Structure formats: C-alpha cells, structure tokens
Amino acid sequence: MTGSPTKLRIGLTWHSANSDNLGVGALTLGNIAIIEEAARKANVSPHFVVIGWNDSKPSYVKGRNIEVVGLRLKDFAKPVGGLYSHLRGCDLVLDIGAGDSFTDIYGMKRFGTVLGSKLLTIAARRPLILSPQTIGPFNRSWVRRLALAAMNRSVCVASRDDLSTRFLRDIGYRNTIIEASDVALRLPYEPADRSDDGKVRIGLNVSGLLFNGGYTRGNMFGLKSSYADLIRGLLRKLNSHDAYEVHLVAHVISDGFEVEDDYRVSQKLAKEFPRTIMAPKFSSPVEAKSYISGLDFFAGARMHACIAAFSTGVPVLPMAYSRKFAGLFGSLGYQHLADCQHEDAETIMTKFEDGIARREVLRKDIEASLPCGLARLQEYENLVTGTLATIRQ
Known part of the structure; x- marks a missing residue:
C-alpha cells in the first residue's frame, strides 16, 4: 500500500499490561506483536488501548503507542468516562477474554464483566473481534443465550482449539470462526544459555x-x-x-x-x-x-x-x-x-x-x-489485516 499510514485506535479488552498472572501478560504481548504485523501490512499506525482490571504493579507492556486503562467495577455503569467511553473512542476492539474467562465456570461475577465489555462494544457500534481464546463452557442455558447474542454481533470469533470450535457449533453459533492457536506462541523472548555440565x-x-x-x-x-x-x-x-x-x-x-x-x-x-x-x-x-x-x-x-x-x-x-x-x-x-x-x-x-x-x-x-500453531495464528493475523484495511478505507 502507498501513502502515509492511517492512525487507528485499537482497543484490547481483557488484556493486561501488569497482571499478576504472567499468562495474561503473555497474551497481551503476543497479540500486540501479531496486530502490529497486521497493521504494517494494512498501512495502519496502531495506537493500542489496553483495557483490563486496575492494578498498581509496574507495567511490562510499554511503548509510545501503548495506553493502559485500568478498570473498576463502577466503570461498567458510567455513561461518561467509563468503559463505554473508552470503547467508543476506538476504531476496532479485540477482546481476548483473558484467554479462558468467557465461561461461567469461574463464577457469575467474572462472566458478567467479560460479557459486559462485549455488550458495551456493540452498544458503542465498534467492530468487535474475539481474539483466540477458549470459549465456554456455558453451563447455564441463559448464560449460553447471552454469550451467543454477543458473539453473533461480532466480526469474527477466533477459537484457540478445536474443542472450542466444536463447542461453538454445538451451541448454535453460525457465523465466522477462525480456529487459531494461542497468541502467546508469538511472545518474544531471549533464548537462555544451556549449561553443559551433565545436569x-x-x-x-x-x-x-x-x-x-x-x-x-x-x-x-x-x-x-x-x-x-x-x-x-x-x-x-x-x-x-x-x-x-x-x-x-x-x-x-x-x-x-x-x-x-x-x-x-x-x-x-x-x-x-x-x-x-x-x-x-x-x-x-x-x-x-x-x-x-x-x-x-x-x-x-x-x-x-x-x-x-x-x-x-x-x-x-x-x-x-x-x-x-x-x-x-x-x-x-x-x-x-x-x-x-x-x-x-x-x-x-x-x-x-x-x-x-x-x-x-x-x-x-x-x-x-x-x-501448525504458527500457521493457524497466521490465519488470525490475515483476518486482522483485512479488518484494518477495511476500516482504513
């Protein structure tokens, strides 16, 4: 593509820049690495808005194009200055559900907040992609109906395994699914030296x-x-x-x-x-x-x-x-x-x-x-590239 890159704000819900759980941080850094490559191909300059629970620990997700929004429960109800406002200010929202939290097995409070971010994104009329994650189980029928309603209004759902894909089809989801893998496969690292002392x-x-x-x-x-x-x-x-x-x-x-x-x-x-x-x-x-x-x-x-x-x-x-x-x-x-x-x-x-x-x-x-996992993530990257290119037009 020619011309200057278009600046777009990309919301990353249920990611974290400083979670105690380094797995959630790995998802954030891995997804950012994938989206940055997709943005380069789409001639987009991304500004990331990382949205997750408020935490006082130092951030390990840093960069001039990184903005961190720490949520509190009251932010879900605020019409101004809360989660809705942050989502409304984005051009695209990618929701990763902390990897495995789009389910009711961890209790209704967690499910309610993970569902709430999706409903607010839809209410804000912003395109929503469910980034690669485990979907379900939803053990309560009314939970299943609410989850389906949110997913049916998304651009695409990316599962990270075939069990989640089958589960989605079994509960009646009929829209686009990309069966990807865990984005943490793309987390960068520094290879450690291995000592040759026989241990x-x-x-x-x-x-x-x-x-x-x-x-x-x-x-x-x-x-x-x-x-x-x-x-x-x-x-x-x-x-x-x-x-x-x-x-x-x-x-x-x-x-x-x-x-x-x-x-x-x-x-x-x-x-x-x-x-x-x-x-x-x-x-x-x-x-x-x-x-x-x-x-x-x-x-x-x-x-x-x-x-x-x-x-x-x-x-x-x-x-x-x-x-x-x-x-x-x-x-x-x-x-x-x-x-x-x-x-x-x-x-x-x-x-x-x-x-x-x-x-x-x-x-x-x-x-x-x-x-195989890296190839599946390439399909997800291609989806993000195409979505960004469409928004850019």
Whole structure:
C-alpha cells in the first residue's frame, strides 16, 4: 500500500499490561506483536488501548503507542468516562477474554464483566473481534443465550482449539470462526544459555490456585487426587536423582492474592525440599519465557508456562485441570498431557518420569506441532489485516 499510514485506535479488552498472572501478560504481548504485523501490512499506525482490571504493579507492556486503562467495577455503569467511553473512542476492539474467562465456570461475577465489555462494544457500534481464546463452557442455558447474542454481533470469533470450535457449533453459533492457536506462541523472548555440565534441568510450575484448593479452598476444580500430595511426591522422586536439577518456576506472582500465588507456594516447597532451585520472581512474561527456554524438561499446571516451554522447544508435560489444555495442545497434535481431573497421582507420576526419559521424543513432537500453531495464528493475523484495511478505507 502507498501513502502515509492511517492512525487507528485499537482497543484490547481483557488484556493486561501488569497482571499478576504472567499468562495474561503473555497474551497481551503476543497479540500486540501479531496486530502490529497486521497493521504494517494494512498501512495502519496502531495506537493500542489496553483495557483490563486496575492494578498498581509496574507495567511490562510499554511503548509510545501503548495506553493502559485500568478498570473498576463502577466503570461498567458510567455513561461518561467509563468503559463505554473508552470503547467508543476506538476504531476496532479485540477482546481476548483473558484467554479462558468467557465461561461461567469461574463464577457469575467474572462472566458478567467479560460479557459486559462485549455488550458495551456493540452498544458503542465498534467492530468487535474475539481474539483466540477458549470459549465456554456455558453451563447455564441463559448464560449460553447471552454469550451467543454477543458473539453473533461480532466480526469474527477466533477459537484457540478445536474443542472450542466444536463447542461453538454445538451451541448454535453460525457465523465466522477462525480456529487459531494461542497468541502467546508469538511472545518474544531471549533464548537462555544451556549449561553443559551433565545436569538435567527440570522445571516444575506449581499452581498456587490448585495447591490451595481453588478459590473455594475445597478442590474447586474436581481433581482426582490431592494436588499438594502429588507435587510433594514428584519432588521427592526428582530429588532422589543426583543428575536432576529441579527448578520451581512461578508463573502467577501475586503479593496481594495469596490463593493464586505460585511464588509463595514454591518458597514453601523449596524449604521442604532444599535441593530445589527457586526461579527468579519474574517481572514480565518475557523474563519467564526466556528462563524456561534454558531448561531440559518442563511440567506445570499454568497453561501459559507450558506454552512458554512448548514455543521454545522445551519438552513439556502440561498438567491439565480443565479442557483448555487438551483443546490447545491436542489441536496441534501434541498428545503428551497429564489430566489431573481424571488421572490419579500414580498415573501422573509415571507420565512425568516417562516424559523425562523420553524428552528427545517430546522435543521432536514439538518440532512437528509448533509450525501448525504458527500457521493457524497466521490465519488470525490475515483476518486482522483485512479488518484494518477495511476500516482504513
């Protein structure tokens, strides 16, 4: 295209510039990288408006074309100066639903806010794209109807796995779907140096949320075995091998919300198992992904920690607590998965040991699967390019 780039304001709802959950930050940085490339092709100069919950932590999403809007619940009802005003000021809105929050499994408050942003975008008469994310489940019929109403008024819904695509068709969504993958596959990073001292560096991400029993502190996600007992059993086995160097890698780091915090749980475990190494308290998703890239094997219950390993070629065993894991990795043909909801601790420990022993097989499977995910993201990028070009006209 010729001529000066057209300046457009692009709203990014349910993204975050400073979330405690580095996975949400990884989605933001990955999506921005994709949209910037799409904007270049469409001859657009993008100004990003990152819209998510208000947080006091320093931002790790920075740039002269980045504006951060911190939401409070009252902003949903403000006719002036609230969320509606911010959305009205955008030329295009991309809603990523924090990756997996467009569902009612996390409670009605979260669903209400994630739905509310979409309804306000529609009311503001701004084109809406649902960026690649897990869609559903919607366990209540009235929730399903409201979700469908919002999606039917969007430009396009991009799912990040085939399970979400099938779910959308099963509940009656008939408009355009792009089956993409997780945008965090495009998160930039600095490859870490790997030491050649004969040690097998094993990364283990321990989910604070699962360790504490979920928000209800009562096995909220219906895991078959005690997650805390499983983790301790794994650490006992790993620490019995002199050739293994075990790294505890936190991916949700929350000083103010203990039930979610991976770091405090990892510190507690490091005291119980003093041979383990505490990974740094990362200040950004890029730091976390760069660190993970230097490991020889990785396992964890935070999906984006596993995506960081997968997208850097590190053999990985995701430890699933919901269908989003099987949906994402299965869609790419990567079948190595521990299912904490349906498999007992002994089965998972066997899979863990087998994964370490067969890590070169896992590495080759990643080499075969990763290009599929990147190709699917290219389809999503093409959609954004075409949408921006249309708005530009």
